[in-house]
Amino acid sequence: MQTSTETPRARLAEGVRKGAPFALAGGLLALSFGVVAREAGLSAVAAIVMSAVVFGGSAQFAAIAIIGQGGGVGAAVGAAALMNSRFLPMGVALAPSLPGGAAKRAAQGQTVVDASWVLAAREDGTFDRWILFGSSAVQYVTWIGGTAIGALGGDVLGDPSALGLDALYPAFFVGLLLSEVRSRRGREAAALGALVALVLVPFAPPGVPVLLAGAGALIGLMRRARSEAASG
């Protein structure tokens, strides 16, 4: 791939460029998080700190929703962990592309967010870590900035639901998904993942259906086995 021959600095810049549209969309999302967090009883500072140290939209929204409904902190942290459990397979996928010792690899793994992980993925299953870093950096800035605006200026903005801000988050993932379903195999994995998740929704706690939907990727092995059988 041509990007891998460029300098780290150039690829970092490429990551920033590619991540910028997602950063803008993420900033709007963070804005609604800031408003919702205040409504759930967090101070503006707490909301901003949470975005800075957790940096994960679905986990933050899930945790805040439970606190807002009067749930316990343990339940909220558990929900956040489940929502973020998809980063387990993502981290496993990324691992072979990270150099250095265990501590260094673990630190680099902290930069994974959904959009960056997708943008950094190469077709051969490896990842360009500099694109990952650049893309996450620009998204980190707007994530904190958006949270600050929402948390401090929420009274001016009004009801995030009336503004349709809750539709932003799934739309964000639709935008990411579209680039992944251009291949037939990608469409099959997406369809299988969606099916697994929908079937599990009524039975499993939120977050678990998404984690287990990762099994949809195993369809790659089936198709491979089938084509091997056909050619052999």
Next chain:
Amino acid sequence: MSTSLVLIAGCALVTAAIKAFGPIALGGRELPERFAIVIALLAPALLAALVVTQVFADGQRLAIGTDTAGVAAGALFAWRTGSIIACVLTAAAVAALLRAL
């Protein structure tokens, strides 16, 4: 404030642990080809699951709402324009419009 503190610290710690697990357990190894094929398909599988659980589910209940229509409109826009910004703004605008009616 102490509740917020425990909440934030708890969420930060579990997230860091989850993100660190893969790189620590599996780093510095060669990638078998079969592994690579599955990895490349993880993104569409996980993303599609994220979309459908947010659009068609309300907690543990399956439900369709104004956000479903908004996201559908956004998806159409993204498909035509390839723009993530157009996608999310359309989704929010359509959902807001339907709620205002």
